[in-house]
Amino acid sequence: MEVKNFEAIRISLASPEEIREWSYGEVTKPETINYRTLRPERDGLFCERIFGPTKDWECACGKYKRVRYKGIVCDKCGVEVAPSRVRRERMGHIELASPVSHIWYVKGVPSRLGLLLNISPRHLERVLYFAQYIITNVNEDARSRAIQRHERELAMRLARIDNENADTLGVLEKELEDRFAALDEDEEQQMRELDERINNESTKAINEAQALQTWLSTRVGQKASEAKRLSWSDQEIIHAGEIISRDHDMVINDLVQERLNELQRQSDEEKNDIRLLVGAQREHLRSELGAEVEEKRQAVEEKKDRIRAQMERDLDDLKLLEEKQLLTENRYRELAERWGNVFTAG
Known part of the structure; x- marks a missing residue:
């Protein structure tokens, strides 16, 4: 042209x-x-x-x-x-997988991008190298609506607590349900940890047996240079000097099955102990309700104060959002979870 x-x-x-x-x-x-x-x-x-x-x-x-x-x-x-x-x-x-900036406009003296954005080169590099986020836009209309919604939510939560406190029995029942729920969650957590431990031990036993079977399969017809046994069993699978054959695989399979059955019995016994312990804790909770009637009133007021403090902190975070504000990754995710529709950052 x-x-x-x-x-x-x-x-x-x-x-x-x-x-x-x-x-x-x-x-x-x-x-x-x-x-x-x-x-x-x-x-x-x-x-x-x-x-x-x-x-x-x-x-x-x-x-x-x-x-x-x-x-x-x-x-x-x-x-x-x-x-x-x-x-x-x-x-x-x-x-490109993500936006980039040419090094001339960042590392130059003075930094061209830093001058355009009114950001120090040190902070600009943190944004470019994904160490921090920068707020690029704040929707003022969305922020105003969020503030109003937040204030309404605070009033509703405080009114809800007052309504719950009007009936002492209802409050106690709710507390009892919450504590029962915590016990249930603790029981489930213990059950999950137990299942995970049993599964790990089962996997370990199976892997050990498979490794031994692999070792034997590569030496079929040869004399064993040393005795072999599984770590959880005292029974020797093969003696030193004994001819290795396919029959030893059956011995290993039987020992693995015995180990798995033993782990299952152990799991059942420990689960039964957990259920008994949690049941005793539930009975103890029921006996404490009479002494908690007076303490509950004070606890409700303290709860309202904590809610006010938390909601006010959240509201302060919302009001302080502004363009070019730098955020760490954890802070960005925390704010985005609550106010993701109010601001944009990258």
């Missing part, structure tokens, strides 16, 4: 959408040329389908040659028939 006559030139920053329109295709491979054929690799950095043919008026596969096929895209190789000089003009693009 030659531009000889013009009246004005405008220089401006192009949007990502405009830049994408300049691209003739995406480069998905790091290769340049094939060192056997000396032809550009398809979808590589010199790809003819993206940047144009290497030979004038000829597609990559040679199906279309000469200028009479100008503008035709080969249905076999996908290369447009055009002069080779278009390779100097056409551009491709690479789709």
Whole structure:
């Protein structure tokens, strides 16, 4: 393209959408040329389908040659028939996994991006290297609605506590249910830990047996150089000097089955002990209710104070959100969970 006559030139920053329109295709491979054929690799950095043919008026596969096929895209190789000089003009693009910034605009002195965003280079590097998040937008309308919703929620929670306290028995029953729920959760946790331990021991036993079986299978018909046994059993599976045979696999299988049965019995006994202990704790809770009647009133007030303090802290976090504010990853996730519709950060 030659531009000889013009009246004005405008220089401006192009949007990502405009830049994408300049691209003739995406480069998905790091290769340049094939060192056997000396032809550009398809979808590589010199790809003819993206940047144009290497030979004038000829597609990559040679199906279309000469200028009479100008503008035709080969249905076999996908290369447009055009002069080779278009390779100097056409551009491709690479789709990145995440946004990046050129090091010149970050490390330069002064930092161009730092000046544009009014952020110190140290903080800017933390954002670029994913050590921190930066708030890019705060929706004021959404924040106002969130503040109103938060205040209504606080009033509703306090009113709910007062209503619950009006009937002492109802409060005690709720507390009893909560504590019973905690006991149930503790029981389930102990059961899960027990099941996990038993499963680990079972897996360990099976893996050990399989390793021994593998060792024996590679030495069938040979004399054992040493006695072999499983770690949980005193029974020797094979004696030193004994000829190794397939029968030893059956001995190992029997020992593994005995071990698994033993672990199952142990699991059943421990689960029964857990159930008995939790049942005794439930009975103890029921006997304590009479002494907790007076303590409950004070506990309700303390609970209301804690709720006010927590809700006020959350409200302060919401009010302090502002653009260009830096957040650690944990802090970002915490705020995004509560106020994700109010701000945008990246």
